[in-house]
Amino acid sequence: MPLHNRRTFINAALKAAGASALSLSAMQLTFAANHLKKTYTVDDVIQLILKEIPGAPFKQTVDTIKSGSGSQQVTGIVTTMFATVPVIKQAASLNANFIIAHEPTFYNHTDDTNWVQPNEVLQQKLALLKEHNMAVWRFHDYWHSHRPDGIFFGVIKQAGWEKYYKEGERMLKIPSVSLKEIITQLKQKLGISTLRFIGDINQSCENIGLMPGAAGGQAQVSFIEKYKPDVLIVGEVHEWETAEYVRDARAQGAKTALIVLGHSVSEEPGMEWLVEWLQPKLQGIKVTHIASGNPFTWM
Amino acid sequence: MPLHNRRTFINAALKAAGASALSLSAMQLTFAANHLKKTYTVDDVIQLILKEIPGAPFKQTVDTIKSGSGSQQVTGIVTTMFATVPVIKQAASLNANFIIAHEPTFYNHTDDTNWVQPNEVLQQKLALLKEHNMAVWRFHDYWHSHRPDGIFFGVIKQAGWEKYYKEGERMLKIPSVSLKEIITQLKQKLGISTLRFIGDINQSCENIGLMPGAAGGQAQVSFIEKYKPDVLIVGEVHEWETAEYVRDARAQGAKTALIVLGHSVSEEPGMEWLVEWLQPKLQGIKVTHIASGNPFTWM
Numbered sequence: 011m012p013l014h015n016r017r018t019f020i021n022a023a024l025k026a027a028g029a030s031a032l033s034l035s036a037m038q039l040t041f042a043a044n045h046l047k048k049t050y051t052v053d054d055v056i057q058l059i060l061k062e063i064p065g066a067p068f069k070q071t072v073d074t075i076k077s078g079s080g081s082q083q084v085t086g087i088v089t090t091m092f093a094t095v096p097v098i099k100q101a102a103s104l105n106a107n108f109i110i111a112h113e114p115t116f117y118n119h120t121d122d123t124n125w126v127q128p129n130e131v132l133q134q135k136l137a138l139l140k141e142h143n144m145a146v147w148r149f150h151d152y153w154h155s156h157r158p159d160g161i162f163f164g165v166i167k168q169a170g171w172e173k174y175y176k177e178g179e180r181m182l183k184i185p186s187v188s189l190k191e192i193i194t195q196l197k198q199k200l201g202i203s204t205l206r207f208i209g210d211i212n213q214s215c216e217n218i219g220l221m222p223g224a225a226g227g228q229a230q231v232s233f234i235e236k237y238k239p240d241v242l243i244v245g246e247v248h249e250w251e252t253a254e255y256v257r258d259a260r261a262q263g264a265k266t267a268l269i270v271l272g273h274s275v276s277e278e279p280g281m282e283w284l285v286e287w288l289q290p291k292l293q294g295i296k297v298t299h300i301a302s303g304n305p306f307t308w309m
Numbered sequence: 310m311p312l313h314n315r316r317t318f319i320n321a322a323l324k325a326a327g328a329s330a331l332s333l334s335a336m337q338l339t340f341a342a343n344h345l346k347k348t349y350t351v352d353d354v355i356q357l358i359l360k361e362i363p364g365a366p367f368k369q370t371v372d373t374i375k376s377g378s379g380s381q382q383v384t385g386i387v388t389t390m391f392a393t394v395p396v397i398k399q400a401a402s403l404n405a406n407f408i409i410a411h412e413p414t415f416y417n418h419t420d421d422t423n424w425v426q427p428n429e430v431l432q433q434k435l436a437l438l439k440e441h442n443m444a445v446w447r448f449h450d451y452w453h454s455h456r457p458d459g460i461f462f463g464v465i466k467q468a469g470w471e472k473y474y475k476e477g478e479r480m481l482k483i484p485s486v487s488l489k490e491i492i493t494q495l496k497q498k499l500g501i502s503t504l505r506f507i508g509d510i511n512q513s514c515e516n517i518g519l520m521p522g523a524a525g526g527q528a529q530v531s532f533i534e535k536y537k538p539d540v541l542i543v544g545e546v547h548e549w550e551t552a553e554y555v556r557d558a559r560a561q562g563a564k565t566a567l568i569v570l571g572h573s574v575s576e577e578p579g580m581e582w583l584v585e586w587l588q589p590k591l592q593g594i595k596v597t598h599i600a601s602g603n604p605f606t607w608m
Contacts, residue, residue, distance in 0.1 A: 092549070092553055094553065094556060094557055094560065095556075095557045095560035095561060096560055113549050113553075114549055114553075117526065117530060117549070117550050117551075117553055117554040117557075118526065118527070118550060119549070125527060125530075126527060126530045126531045126534055127531070127534070128534060129530075129534060130534065131534075131554060131557055131558045131561060131563070134561050135557060135561075190608075193608050197608075204503075204607055204608070205607070205608060206605040206606070206607055207605065207606055207607075207608060208604055208605060208606065209606075211606075211608070224547070224548070224549070227416065227417065228417070228424060228425055231416060231424075231425045231428075232425045232426070235425055235426070235427060235428060235429065235430075245548075246547075246548050248523070248545075249523070249544075249545050249571070249572040249573065249604070250391075250412050250413055250416070250418070250523070250572060251416050251417060252416075253604045253605065254391055254393065254412075254413075254416055254604065255416040255430060256604070257393060257394075257604040258393055258394045258416075258430055258434060259430045261393065261394035261395055262394060262430060262433050262434075264430070270605070272548070273548040273549060274548065305507055305548070305552045305553065305555070305556040306505040306506065306507060306552065306569070307505070307506055307507065307508075307510075308503055308504070308505055308506075308607065309489075309492050309496075309503070309504060309506060309510070
């Protein structure tokens with residue numbers, strides 16, 4: 011029910027109860043509206059989120075509805091990195107019909123459904139989404155634009171580095187530990203089985219650069235040039251860009267090491283933190299995090 | 310010495326020896342030129358290679374000289390995937406002053422030296438190249454355009470799959486083996502310590518798709534859609550593209566597994582095969598392969 015319809019309904023209800031709607035303040039009305047509210051559409055949830063994002067709505071963004079309708083009534087919300095086939099099925103089993111995913115649903119950044127032909131996998135996925143009447147909204151650009159960056163803050167929290175975080179900064183100064191200790195800690199806290207790194211496991215690290223996800227070589231290399239971290243922690247790299255740059259820098263005597271966590275696991279804590287952030291804003295709707303998890307096995 | 314100068318020299322030498330240059334056929338002249346030839350410039354070597362590439366020279370290509378001069382006399386040639394700092398130093402120690410590299414030298418596809426600022430690592434690398442008077446030429450687009458694709462054929466050969474190769478095809482039909490056996494064989498033959506995969510290690514594989522390097526998600530996913538291989542073997546992926554597509558496809562019941570070898574190690578055999586291909590075309594110049602190797606450690 012749109013807001014103006016809900017107000018009309020409340021006014022009518024209050025009138026029927028003998029009260030004068032005109033004597034109620036706007037604050038009281040809002041309180042009454044929230045209190046009575048039991049249902050949200052997908053659009054209601056999105057609008058409620060965007061109110062918290064500086065500069066929203068954006069003219070250009072990949073954060074669009076990928077499946078389902080903005081007008082459908084939400085039965086439950088699942089947050090995740092990727093709305094994979096298993097995540098869709100688990101969401102449905104929880105009676106949720108709205109997935110908020112950080113990354114693409116259709117295997118390319120803009121979720122272009124004509125990206126490849128005939129894309130039978132995509133057709134089957136669309137059918138699965140339809141079968142479960144599942145709405146999917148991408149929450150990427152907006153979540154990164156939240157202050158603090160929702161993904162970054164979730165990762166900091168999960169890694170146990172919240173006390174070293176300075177608002178808006180991607181560099182953290184932590185008590186000096188070895189690269190090996192940082193890797194061990196990140197694997198344990200973020201639930202990572204295996205990761206890749208470039209560096210000396212015995213080197214000391216206290217100036218940590220953190221860029222979860224796949225920011226791209228230009229952003230990652232520019233960051234190293236600017237901040238000269240002891241280690242840069244990222245989700246994913248282009249090997250011919252950041253990895254080769256770090257390899258050369260170290261061969262020249264630079265200290266900067268590189269840890270590549272894996273894309274999905276590197277940002278998942280931000281979608282877990284979203285539950286904590288979003289749940290108090292909604293009444294009667296359960297918000298659940300399902301980790302889409304790392305897709306790889308190592309051998 | 311440019312070709313016309315060499316011809317003049319040969320003619321003069323033959324005249325001095327009492328022979329009539331005019332009575333010699335073009336074929337005899339070419340033979341005499343090749344026989345007498347002891348020196349090559351970088352441009353000579355490039356031209357000699359391009360004669361073997363269909364459609365060369367290309368109007369648009371990243372295969373340009375990245376360091377040194379086309380007119381410098383070649384003392385020795387090194388082939389590699391990446392002209393890393395250690396590869397440059399090893400080449401110099403072999404008295405080679407010309408590196409033929411498959412991938413970028415300056416950490417981005419077009420080798421734009423202004424890609425990031427101030428790029429101190431790049432400045433130091435340029436100084437090292439200058440110190441050793443080292444020419445670097447990228448041999449990417451042309452080597453892939455050779456028939457057979459030089460990289461692809463080198464990998465096939467190294468993997469022991471030459472007998473299953475059909476000219477121009479990227480699918481191979483091999484006797485059925487488990488995914489585990491393929492991974493074990495590739496690790497051993499290509500000298501890979503650890504790799505990532507998606508799939509069931511016990512599944513049988515006989516239809517193999519092979520795309521060394523980083524062809525990009527659109528090419529990789531289109532390939533799977535078209536050929537439905539039992540396993541696709543690649544060098545590098547965008548995790549949000551090919552990896553997520555394969556994960557969903559498998560969750561839907563498809564068989565296609567994915568092996569991600571690592572970019573550098575996936576194409577290195579093609580730069581090793583280049584030695585075998587190029588050496589017989591040159592007299593008095595040593596061609597050596599130096600593997601730039603995998604940059605990562607796993608933990």
